[in-house]
Amino acid sequence: MKAFALTVVLIGAATGAAAQSPQPLDAAKLEPYVKSMWSKAGPEWASVLTLDETNSICSSTRNAPSPAEYDKIVAREKATIVFPADGNVIGDWKKGEIVAQRGTGGQFTDTPETYRGGNCYACHELAAKEVSYGTLGPSLKGYGKARNFSKDEARAAYAKIYNAQSVMACSQMPRFGHNKFLSEAQIKDAVAYLFDPESPVNK
Amino acid sequence: MMKQRLGANIRALATGLALVAGVGPALAQQTDAEKEIEKYRAMINDPMANPGYLSVDRGEVLWTQKRGAKNVGLETCDLGEGPGKIEGAFAKLPRYFKDADRVMDLEQRLLHCMKTIQELDTADVVRRRFGGPNYTSDMQDLVAYIANKSNGMKYQPQLSHPKEQEMLAAGEALFNRRAGVMDFSCNTCHGESGKRIRLQGLPDFAKPGKDARETMGSWPTYRVSQSQTRTMQHRLWDCYRQMRHPVPEYGSDGITALTVYMVKMAEGGEITVPSIKR
Numbered sequence: 001m002k003a004f005a006l007t008v009v010l011i012g013a014a015t016g017a018a019a020q021s022p023q024p025l026d027a028a029k030l031e032p033y034v035k036s037m038w039s040k041a042g043p044e045w046a047s048v049l050t051l052d053e054t055n056s057i058c059s060s061t062r063n064a065p066s067p068a069e070y071d072k073i074v075a076r077e078k079a080t081i082v083f084p085a086d087g088n089v090i091g092d093w094k095k096g097e098i099v100a101q102r103g104t105g106g107q108f109t110d111t112p113e114t115y116r117g118g119n120c121y122a123c124h125e126l127a128a129k130e131v132s133y134g135t136l137g138p139s140l141k142g143y144g145k146a147r148n149f150s151k152d153e154a155r156a157a158y159a160k161i162y163n164a165q166s167v168m169a170c171s172q173m174p175r176f177g178h179n180k181f182l183s184e185a186q187i188k189d190a191v192a193y194l195f196d197p198e199s200p201v202n203k
Numbered sequence: 204m205m206k207q208r209l210g211a212n213i214r215a216l217a218t219g220l221a222l223v224a225g226v227g228p229a230l231a232q233q234t235d236a237e238k239e240i241e242k243y244r245a246m247i248n249d250p251m252a253n254p255g256y257l258s259v260d261r262g263e264v265l266w267t268q269k270r271g272a273k274n275v276g277l278e279t280c281d282l283g284e285g286p287g288k289i290e291g292a293f294a295k296l297p298r299y300f301k302d303a304d305r306v307m308d309l310e311q312r313l314l315h316c317m318k319t320i321q322e323l324d325t326a327d328v329v330r331r332r333f334g335g336p337n338y339t340s341d342m343q344d345l346v347a348y349i350a351n352k353s354n355g356m357k358y359q360p361q362l363s364h365p366k367e368q369e370m371l372a373a374g375e376a377l378f379n380r381r382a383g384v385m386d387f388s389c390n391t392c393h394g395e396s397g398k399r400i401r402l403q404g405l406p407d408f409a410k411p412g413k414d415a416r417e418t419m420g421s422w423p424t425y426r427v428s429q430s431q432t433r434t435m436q437h438r439l440w441d442c443y444r445q446m447r448h449p450v451p452e453y454g455s456d457g458i459t460a461l462t463v464y465m466v467k468m469a470e471g472g473e474i475t476v477p478s479i480k481r
Contacts, residue, residue, distance in 0.1 A: 025372035030380070033373045037457035041449035048382045048448050055381045059388065062379050106384055106447040122400045134400045136392065174385040181384045 027060060047179070058170035065169055073169035080178045081162050089158040089191050096193030097200070099186050100126055106181060118161075118182055118190055123173075126193070127200035137173065144195035145202040154195045161187050247478050255347060255425035255477025258432035262348025265341055271321030280316035282309070282349065283361075293353035294474060297370065297463050298361035306370045308459040310436060313345055332453045333440070334431045346434045347423045353474045358419060360467045367463065370456075374464025377457060378408065387446040389461075408468050416472025419465055424478040432477055435462065 038049055054073050057065050065073060083089065102117025104110060120126060123137035147153040160167050162177030176182040182190070193199050250256040266289075267276040282292035283300065297308040303315060317323040334340035361367055381388040389408065392400060396407035396414055406414035422435040439458060443451050451458055 025369070025376040029369070030373055030376045033377060033457040033460050034380075036455040037451040038449050040452065045383070045449040047384060051380075051382055055386055058386075059376075059380045059382075063390075107444045108448075108450050109444060132401045135398050136400065136405075172391050174387070179384045179386070 024060070027056070054165060054169075061170070063170040063172070070169040073165055074167070077163045077169075077175065077178065078159075078166040080175075081159050081166055082177070082184070083155070083158065084184055084188065089155050089188055090195055091185060091188030091190075091192045093189070093192040093196035093199040093201075095186075096189035096191070096196075097127075099182065099190045100193055101130075116181055116186075118176060118186065120190065128203065129200055140194060140201065143201055144197070144199070147195075149195055149197060154191055157194055158187060158191050161190055243479070247475060253425060253477065253479055254430075255423065255432045255479065258344045258347035258423070258425075258477065259351045260348075261339060262344035262346070265345050266348060271317065271323030273320065273322045275321055277313075277316055277320060277345075279320055280313070282312055289349055289352040291353055291356055293350040294356040295359050295361050297367075297459050297466070299364035299367050306364070306366050306456075306459060306463065308462045309346055309349060310342060310434075311454045311459060313342065313349075314454050329453055333433070333437050336430075343423070343432050343434055343437075346436075347432050347477050350423055350474065350476045354476065356474055358416070358466050358469045358472045358474065360463070360470050362467070370460045370463040371467055373457075374460035374462070374467075377461050378464055383447045385447045387448075389442065389446075391446075408465060411468045411470055415465065415468035416470075419469035420472040420474050421476065421478035421480070423476050424480045426480055428481055435465070 034049065038045065041049065051059060054077060057069050057073065061069065099118040100120035102115060103119030103122055105114045105116030107114075120140075121130060121133045123134040125133040125135075125139040125141050126143075128141055143157075144154070156167075160173075161182070163175045164171040164173035165175060174181060177184070177187055194201055196202070246252040250259075265277075267278060269276055279286045281287075281300075281302075282289065283295055283298050284290070284292045293309060296312070297306050299306050300312065300315075305311075307315065314325050314328070317325050317328065328341050331338055331340045332342050334343050360371075362371060378389040378393075381391070392398070392405050393408040395409065396412070398405050398407075406418040408415050408418075419435070422438065423432055425431070426433045436453065436458065439461065440451060443449070
């Protein structure tokens, strides 16, 4: 009787899930669809056609990796971080503001010379004076001040911007340093925007 | 004369549009705003006020225009509801077509009909797939015309054929596929309701609901900022641009799969097109 009830519950759950979203498609079966869209793309787009291990897991698990996968991703991504040779992670906050404001670069309508911005404001609130900010990421208003301008916290912020998934597996935030979208100098400037006491983020 | 009236109406629309599209939902409580939105809704359906109807009119001409090696129109093209039947076809696309043994969206089906019925070399049509400042787009116009013939109807996703079901699964997987220098998927921006990029609100396409229904129900749309009637294909092209992905191939199965997925999320959404957006 108990087993029967359990079966009914399981069937009910399975049907409910199927009604919500379709059966996940096997990665191999998805390949022809990916190729149909981008087979003509040049070698500079390789990371779109072939997923790395991390994107592959985050995609197939819908950003909900198993605990074991989670730990593996964090360990792997952590190993990619390259800190500045002299250990100084804080650059120029004024240049950091440009990194935070601009969202150009890397689009198929851009050229290789187009300035690459971090576009932080697309997703985060930063300086109180900038009211045009997105809400996909948490607010970073007063970020450095709230952390007493700690050097360790600034280093942690550098690591997070360099590779967000070294902190949180399948984080939605781009791996700016690892994917070589932002330069070391730009990441330092972005950290300064968060940690310089003179930065509007801390005003 | 029509142009003049159009110009005046477009200017009048600006206020309404700012309220409809540009401002966050928190501010949309004023009764003035509601009045403007009412005005906007009336204008959408007024062919003299909505420049998107210029596309609809051009599309109607293109449907019967004799072209290609066969020098015939598209009147015998079967969009799923029978040869030449346009009414309600858009509400049931994409769908499986037995003659091609494939699931096709409206764009793929139109290109198929141009090739098989008209024997038209579609290279130029595909080159002009999105209209520009100096040329019109046959595809944009035909899609606007055909979609408009489903106005007042609701999206009815067609999922009885196994190939339609596979397309839905592929679309869902593509929606969640993270790739490129930004590690973005469609879900990055459209995975939750109530989120925004800068001040721009983002429709949630991760689940069936109001966001998806209203979005799909209002494309194709006349984009005032671009002075063009734009199709969802163009919107997806622009999404992939911002996602730092390469140009998606027009009329590809990947785009059709995504469309099947989006239409499924928009199931029951009423079609009112072309709409007008900023």
